Amino acid sequence: MNAVKALCVEKNGHGVVMQGNMAFAVGCVRGGIHAADGYPGTPSTEVIDKGLSQVQDMITVGWSVNEAVAVGVGFGHTLAGSDCVVTMKIPGLFQAADIITSSAFYTAERGSLIYYIASDYTPNSTQHLVDPRYMLQSCCLPVFEPRNHQEMHEAARIAADLGRRFHCPVVIIASGVLCHSEGLVRLMETSTRDKAPLPEKMSDFITLPLRARMFHDQVRSKRIPALREMVEQSPLNNWIKGDGRIGVITHGVNTLFLDEVRATSGQMIDVLSLGFTYPLPMNLIERFCASVDGPVYVIEDGYRFIQDALLAQGLKVEGKGVDETITEWTPALITQRLGLDLEIRKHDVTSLPRPPMICAGCPYRLFGQIVGKMRKKGKLEAVFGDIGCNTLLHFLHAMDTALAMGASEAKRLGYVLSRPEAASKCLAVLGDGTECHSGMDATRNTIFRHIPGVKVILNNSWTAMTGGQPSPTSPANLAGDPNVFDLNASLKAHGAHVVEVNGYDKKALEKALKAALEKAEQGIFTTLVVTGVCIRKMPKEAYGLKMEVDADLCKRCGLCLICSGIEADSEGLPFFNNICSGCVRQNAACAQMCPVGAIAPAKDQSACGLTSCPELPTPPETVTLPETSSLPPFLSVAVRGVGGQGNLFFGRVLTQLAYLLGYDQKNIVKGETHGMAQMGGPVISTFACGQVHSPVPMPGTCQCLVCMERSEVFRPGFLDMLRPGGTIILADTAIMPPFFKAENYPSVEAVHQALGEYKVIDVDVLNTALALGDATGRSANVVMIGVLSTIAPFDSFPQEYWLQALKNVSPKPAIWQANYAAFLAGRKLGGQ
Template identity: 55%
Template structure:
């Protein structure tokens, strides 16, 4: 989101309607409610609050990234001692990384600014290494916990939390589900508030945790804070009791509320629902009142473990919840319907889907290193590789990495291994990224030096926190404010007292020599840190990214040594082929070029690079909006789109939400769901869109008016075809993206695809070829071609073409991009 867009939402009049991602709604809410500061560490699914939101309005709020979550909590607590209200963002593993500060800061009872924790859960998980439910910790810390149910509540949560924090002298947790963080929904801007700083004493000696003071604080929390909070929740106007006079009831909270409403509407069920806004403390009196009013079963629908269920059982209520040993950590509308006895058709796998693990980006600076390590492992020169969290984890799929535990834990694992097997010091290595080394990995580096544990630690330095989208770290050129970094990673590592070797990530021979030297030093009893340096390809300017190479078929022996990157694949003629993902290694020495033993890869001659020569598109005509009546549009509309990470699903979804907004569906509801996390790294992704009488971003089987697959084989994903309602259309792109883990021979055949869609109404289109034909050799506007195709299919053809174009322009208004998108959309409308 641009600074202008973010600032407009932060200053627009109250009541103005927008469709926003949950994280962005929260970010806007922070500014509009007068929060003074925000700090945190990037962690999907919480990252966008600062990265895409608050970073764009640094003149309106003091915001920055800290080196880790523990430091961020300390910074946040410091804000409150100055009388300021502050938000600290993180994901659940980050909460536990900050556990010491988080728990210690929980019990102060003196007046100060509000400390608000924005903690994003991921109970799928999509990008998290465990499924631990933190609600038990929150209860032990006696902290109020708000769990937003809608995007509107995400926007309102910062102000509510700040008010609670100040009134009850307590930190406040906002626990937001990943489904809410990364879906988009309708919001109406709340009132703009200004908060004065809390007047603080000049002497801050009350904010100490000497044992006697800790005891005093705890007792005060028991006597004052908790009774006050219990009264607050019991009298909350945000408790929703939907009465249906039924013999059955449901108690729920958070995003689960939307799923419950979706099921009740779809099946016209008369079930009483009690939705609570806070999960600590629980409004036990209100819950018991609800429970006693229901003659039959009362169900508990909750994500995570069984916190609410166990609390109600402890209070003597016999509820129907999860089984003793349940695998359900996250509900969906289909699972809820099954819980109520409805027979939901199970996905039938007619053809096995393509394995598509997340991969490092095409041209990633890790590519050659991964290849070198995989070869050394095959040769027996390296036996074990201990990995970390971040992009380096994707080397697992190159057979260049084995273990993965937690942030900063790669070398500590290696150390324990070597303390047990000292003879393996020169036979195993650890790997970590630069931002993770700065986060918590440096502790293990110092430990290796301190305890004289020999071996090799590799720091892959791509200058950014790349996995979460390229946020700045201490090793980056600048910080979030754009100030030049004074931190030098190599000097910091050298300062520990160990030997440091540096190699370029785009120089295969240098990497080989450096690793050989490092292992020899380890054999002699030294601890060595190897730094492999090269900028994250996604942080390079687009002007550097283009296909620069070609395959000389006369020289090529089809050895496929070059097939080690997502940007090159085996073509139908069995010769290697550069695809639209190729970044040209962003102007660096191409990795694939260094792999070819026959010099069959050559640079394109001047004039051969069509992408670099692609001309601009004509200026579109001025849009004139027609008169239309929302009554002429479908009452309810749903869509599901599958593809491969990087194909533009996110853009597609944004266009649909803008279309619904322009068409007037803000009078009912607009919801969009997305896949985020590792799947975006070339893995399978799904986007959903709904408008009208809808609640959930997760679609129910047989509810979609159309399903679209941007890559042929992705329609084979379990449960995808089952989303389509009877008589609706499957729209299939002929694009094939063969992952490096399989060959063309293993890719599903046309017969396989035909078998899978037998009995369905199918439209097949070659959107990539059309994008290239109209002047985009990169194929980036292929997704807009598909939008054009869909716009002429029922029921989407009910919307005038001008509404579609207005929606597309709203998403990408820059003249050059708008011109290309206009051409692509119109080409799509004429493709069938």
């Protein structure tokens, strides 16, 4: 039985630390939801990808090609009597808006349709910050916003019950903070749900103008008043009494932030936390405002939806200014907004720019290099991009614009219609996932309108940016059924001239691009399909090819320095670091860039990359946990690094440690950054247990800061998290941002000088991991966990608990042995 299924059948009330998306997924099954559909979109993806995909014998689930189709599938489920969840991020809501708005006003009995919409108001991986509640209000749809991980777990059942009761779709807006953070959840009671009866007349669900007016009037006159009465009485509203001097009206995860503010400031703030942000319980809100003698603030994510509604009601509330830019709150921002004391130290050192990049060995790399060179030489005047991994070509100077899913070719078409002479001097670029999502509409439009030019589809066979979910071009769908869709055949059937080329073949790419642009001059439209499987989906045996540079042949020209897996020393001689993937045994991109043939597979291909691979200690088959004495009432640590260093794993080990130690009787929270951070951008994980509420820490509360990359210690806000007397553990690891000059990277001396007032422990975790035979260096994070276990107050826990936590997260024997050795090496580094 897999871990997700085990949670779905575990006894009621069992405590577990869960990511918000996973808590929701398990809640879907335990709550008896019949079906789920969706399209991948960070931060919603894990609900299906990591959760419901693992229990396909307990719920009908699948990925659709886009959000609009997913909503249509969901609506079909409800007509068959099933309660169905449809997952997406906020831009997906607007992509599906036609179906969502039209289906909002049906009033006949059916199964519940539940929209799980993940917000990203930072944003970490979203192209806009539009507040969707204004649209949802106009659709007369109830909007429930869970405030903690427990409510995320119970949200599907709550929404399904409302949908059945009011015969309407129900919206769950899940904060991206909750989606990707972890918190303590008590598993809800398992239940089954009878399907709704089939509609007596399927014609009750036909959209015609006359019926649209009738449905609209019924919803406005009956559903909305009934929903208003429901939200006034809802137990999901939470009124926290204070001393009446300051009042706050809020919703969602901001409730946890306010709990943290109340606890750390000692202020008895009155808080009204709303379960529903539409409709609003105006009578309850009026009573709350009347109970507070001082100012009443509105703290809300997005824009001013609640605030404007309360002002329109004549209530005196304070919140954001009309032109204020805050879209997402933190405990620190709330503290400052309420006028409470908060000491934040100022630092003169600035952080390095660190844009996300495509992976080392990505099949898009050579295409990006070639296009960037063509742009530099003036052969291309514009490259119209899309959403996905291809967006990162911008940082290779190979992409100019990115707008929305599938929009690249439509942009190119409009540009060429206004500038016909540019048809042979511009490209449209997108991935295979976005072509299947909505890009094929634009392909068909170009063919329909007979507009020449070049469209490039980077076909890596997966929906890669969101973690590698199956698309129509993948080997199989989510259920494992072999795919029969043929992208090239489909394009040809549309009437496109299709040319396929291997993404790892530089000369073929150059030739194909040149020929396609020449055909554009002749009035022909070419679809160039660049193939190469996403390296994250390649089998393990494809990795491990080691490359080397012939120092005698090398001219130190730097042309090969196109990838994060290759660097140059102080003499300009290239060398390969632990990030190098060997281009997963394809034709190595760097070798094709070398004009003198100085790069080739290494003669020594030993697995560990060392002359002789070390013998690792044998870990215990079972770990006996000793009795523990009194536990610290509070623990908090923040871990910073670069995407790919294993920060998320680090956090998972800490949550397991806290659970084993018994902190589940108090609280355990973990926050983290996902999205483009996996591509080498800045990433942070935070962890706290004991007397804590928020997954986002208050400044000055962390006992320890762990920095896996030297320069990331200066990332804004990081040093502010450290409490007075706390410790910084600093890895002697330098990862150069793309196209960054090494001489501008802060030296060890400069870093130490800037951190002079802090207690800093320097550790070389990467070279320690490499010395253990880990050629990838991935176990450096486990080495760092070993170091942390020696630092107060974390050194108060016996090492057996740390080892069991590691084993719980990665129980496979080979990984357990490697992690055991890395942890012991880390403790040795820490002086134990």
